[in-house]
Amino acid sequence: MCPASVPPDAKRGWIIPIGGGEKKVRSSKILGRFAGLCGGETARIAVIPTASELEDAGHRYLSVFRDLGVGRAEILPLETREDCEDWTWLAKLEDASGIFFTGGNQLRLSTTIGGTSVARLIRRKNAGGVPIAGTSAGAAFVCEHMIAFGKSGATPRSGMATLAPGLGLTNRVIVDQHFRQRDRIGRLLSALAYNPFATGFGIDEDTAAFIGPDDVVEVLGSGGLTVIDPSKLQFSSMDTARMGQAISLIGLNLHILLEGDRYDLHNKVAKAAAQADR
């Protein structure tokens, strides 16, 4: 699914992949900023816990959003593809001013929601201005090209990352989460090596990439955002590598960004908060 068309006179909503393990308390900067973008006291946030197998996956978020002063937050228990065609849930989504995907398994998201009326509606809501956030599995799912699973390690190798079609709110980035905590730079590099048209975002835990309507990204949280820009790549050996073999990649551009730093996905320019102050 490619990004839905943005209607005339509308601006696309924020897209907010979170690296997992974000603080779930009233002082959480990430959830607080998301709640504010959704309208704060007048917000109506739909929490989608489909990625998780845990009964109470969404409930913790409801209580945090309540503590943050959010007007209304509600769980949409989308467990089957049939649920994703149910007008009860579609009506609640239609009314939402923000949508949040919990963590879990991103393949549960894509197999359950992919190609359903819920997927189409979420894409349309985002194109019309509604912010969509996802943490961990939810962060992977917002992308057109989603890392479904893979192996840890620093060296990119053929077959290290398995891609699957995601929800497709953006096709400009491929996201990996729990990034430095789970040593995933090799797997993100492998994902980019297939076709160096997208930018790689390695998002640490308790860290979010707030992708604005203008495709300028702001980093928020206690960890880092690793940006890998392959747009000037001169060489990749991905096409000739045997399964498991290391891949050579020449000409990548790398940035490590922290809270307050920005990255412009259009012109591929990073700016540190300290630079912006000057």
Added chain:
Amino acid sequence: MCPASVPPDAKRGWIIPIGGGEKKVRSSKILGRFAGLCGGETARIAVIPTASELEDAGHRYLSVFRDLGVGRAEILPLETREDCEDWTWLAKLEDASGIFFTGGNQLRLSTTIGGTSVARLIRRKNAGGVPIAGTSAGAAFVCEHMIAFGKSGATPRSGMATLAPGLGLTNRVIVDQHFRQRDRIGRLLSALAYNPFATGFGIDEDTAAFIGPDDVVEVLGSGGLTVIDPSKLQFSSMDTARMGQAISLIGLNLHILLEGDRYDLHNKVAKAAAQADR
């Protein structure tokens, strides 16, 4: 890369994945129809042999196109990412009335062309009306979600298909080629199981799916087009399958289409040539 925007008052060009092994003689229906769509005697066809490691990969097509009365056909020897930024080749592409990708290795196409000026120009040309055909590896590459490699066999299994971002002329279909010759129904089903939003096209050798500007598809050639429509899928076990484990899929719609049959990608309706005649 998602499909480029079609300019106002323009119609997207035909997209023509061919299953490989097509007849390369003057009597070839597939190449003949493609040549006609490109303008016949006034056509200017650019042949891109990048997928192949063979020196003469493109030359056979030049002589067939000449036999078919094509005005001009020329090879664009795009071997490196640097070649894909070279104005010599970009100018020739800009002038082309049709573009043809040979067979070989689709990862050579995505790693060499992906994210370059050549990729952007081809997408823009197709959005503006220019037909793009690709055989074998070239057929896989025209899709947004490209099967990079995988295993043979009839039973879908986790990890059986490896997806990578392709050129992205269409995101409505995932193509597999040499389909019945190489027993690939399991791998196409695995690719669809990740996220059942796209339609699967299994294209036999010497067979092509002519995807029209209106997304109505016509089959041409001596083999079949296997269409797998997962839009009404009720259940997939892909999210819980271990690597190599068989996957259950419930509620797929399957069509086997032959020359003259049609398939409408919008409303997902197939029509046999014999039905159309009534």
